[in-house]
Amino acid sequence: MESTQIVLGDITVEVVRKRVKNINLTVQPPLGRVRISAPKRASLKTIRAFAISKLDWIRKQQAWMREQARQAPPAGPRVELKYIDGESHEVWGKPCLLAVSERVGPPSVELNHDRLLLQVRPRTPREGRRALVETWYREQVRTAVPPLLERWEPRLGVKVERFQVRRMKTRWGSCTPAKRTIRLNTELATRSPELLEYIVVHELVHLLEANHNARFYELMDLHMPGWQAHRKELSREPVRAEVRRVEQGELGL
Numbered sequence: 001m002e003s004t005q006i007v008l009g010d011i012t013v014e015v016v017r018k019r020v021k022n023i024n025l026t027v028q029p030p031l032g033r034v035r036i037s038a039p040k041r042a043s044l045k046t047i048r049a050f051a052i053s054k055l056d057w058i059r060k061q062q063a064w065m066r067e068q069a070r071q072a073p074p075a076g077p078r079v080e081l082k083y084i085d086g087e088s089h090e091v092w093g094k095p096c097l098l099a100v101s102e103r104v105g106p107p108s109v110e111l112n113h114d115r116l117l118l119q120v121r122p123r124t125p126r127e128g129r130r131a132l133v134e135t136w137y138r139e140q141v142r143t144a145v146p147p148l149l150e151r152w153e154p155r156l157g158v159k160v161e162r163f164q165v166r167r168m169k170t171r172w173g174s175c176t177p178a179k180r181t182i183r184l185n186t187e188l189a190t191r192s193p194e195l196l197e198y199i200v201v202h203e204l205v206h207l208l209e210a211n212h213n214a215r216f217y218e219l220m221d222l223h224m225p226g227w228q229a230h231r232k233e234l235s236r237e238p239v240r241a242e243v244r245r246v247e248q249g250e251l252g253l
Contacts, residue, residue, distance in 0.1 A: 023038045025050070152223075163183070195208060
């Protein structure tokens with residue numbers, strides 16, 4: 001297996017020749033490393049021309065990965081919550097003490113000032129308690145989002161067809177512009193309301209500009225000056241992104 005490099009401006013492409021039929025290009029997380037695997041018979045001139053033809057796509061993938069790294073929820077070790085009496089839980093960015101009571105009857109979760117009241121049936125296991133609290137968090141986000149949409153949709157001149165709230169391991173939010181759908185992480189209920197608003201605006205702006213390019217950031221600067229501080233607060237460790245691949249002859253990138 002032979003390895004060499006091609007330098008295209010500020011992008012270095014690692015080229016590996018091996019027994020493959022097509023020229024394959026990958027952009028690898030977390031830093032957007034670019035790698036091409038090519039047939040042994042392919043000339044360096046052909047490989048270079050292929051790489052140049054995909055430069056716009058490469059830059060989009062690298063920008064996407066950098067943005068995911070900035071927005072990723074914490075990926076490192078975290079204190080495992082036991083959902084027991086006296087434990088500290090975050091609600092809208094503020095610490096609350098969990099107060100657990102076991103009673104026969106429907107389970108419930110309620111916020112009372114700085115206490116999160118969790119009522120469960122006797123002998124409810126940790127996973128059952130966790131599910132109840134997470135469902136409550138999800139409902140907090142679902143309730144908080146409509147007023148934000150009402151405020152920001154007319155400002156941006158966009159309309160969301162549907163929003164979803166769910167547990168997301170690697171993103172605070174995502175958007176499908178073609179379907180005008182946005183998705184938000186349940187865990188946003190543990191962060192300050194300002195951070196939820198930032199993520200909502202971020203995803204709404206994607207309805208105007210799908211990519212993280214200069215126009216996208218210009219729109220963010222225009223409508224939410226200082227948004228970078230919110231992004232910094234949410235930033236932790238690089239997202240566990242998947243490798244993006246394109247084979248020779250594919251279109252629509």
